[in-house]
Amino acid sequence: MAFREKGILFILSGPSGVGKGTVCRALRKRGTSLKYSISVTTREPRKGEIDGVHYFFKSREEFKGMVQNNKLLEWAEYVGNFYGTPIDYVRETLDSGQDVILEIEVQGALQVKKRFDEGIFIFLAPPSLQELKKRITGRGTETASLIENRLTMAKSEIELMQHYDYVVENDEVQAACDRIEAIVTGEHCKVSRLIEKYKRFSEVD
């Protein structure tokens, strides 16, 4: 049987306001081979949202069952609804040889790290805390005390960077995408991932 490389799970994470969503959308536009993980949620589908495409929609009972049966890589509650990453979907996609990218908050990433250590953890960092403050303030939706909370949280999240493999500075969206694509390419060249392929190729000759 020919050697078939498995996909790699990339976890893109970082402080709130750093631009994870923007970077992910820009990556999608580039049409990379990365598959985007589909979350499970208990919230109601919005107009136009399709089950299995935008989300997997589940009842609270079903969601609890998934948590109890270790079917979620990570999960969290947000404004009264539950959100999580289904482990089966991720594993099946990786087994089919495709990479998966997961865009997620720092706390969620650390949950994933515990359960899926072979993932590649990328920390998206702001160029400076001043710049992060500007970005959060720029949204115009947060109060001064909320902004301060976020910055304090960002500082403590930066301290968790040591649990990650890579850090990508989001100074400019396209530059950040270039770095993420380079990381993906480089990870696929790791000897540890390819040694079996070359062992076989030496045998057959």
Added chain:
Amino acid sequence: MAFREKGILFILSGPSGVGKGTVCRALRKRGTSLKYSISVTTREPRKGEIDGVHYFFKSREEFKGMVQNNKLLEWAEYVGNFYGTPIDYVRETLDSGQDVILEIEVQGALQVKKRFDEGIFIFLAPPSLQELKKRITGRGTETASLIENRLTMAKSEIELMQHYDYVVENDEVQAACDRIEAIVTGEHCKVSRLIEKYKRFSEVD
């Protein structure tokens, strides 16, 4: 003092005939920021060769002195002349923040590995042993028994791949260059290289 990232030493190596020289020349043409290591040699300068640019030209006595004083990362004898990689030049370039790339035979790379484990070792691999045979035969300069010798050596060198960090398939020169450039970018994003930078940036705010 601002954080200043040190350069990284990349060692590009692989079996004879795989195309290390071609890939290195193509990388040079791209004008990447990689500095090419300059070898020390005891052979006579050829017309147009400049000391300190193409090679560092040394007498056999001087060369032996460098070996004895651990001034060479690796060295070898080839057709009666000595060739080596000067450790001081490499260290100074890395300290100045520039990356260095070293194109070298597998045995030389393993010598470097022992003395400079923090280097990033890239194995340039042929798409198959059949293809490698074609490339060696295509040179038209080798006898049948020499070709067989080289293939046997290539097989044993592929077994040494486990001591490397990355393997880049040289299926097509530009594709191989793309992968090497991605590896360089990815290595510069490693958390282990940047954690000090972000620790400081959290302190000053």
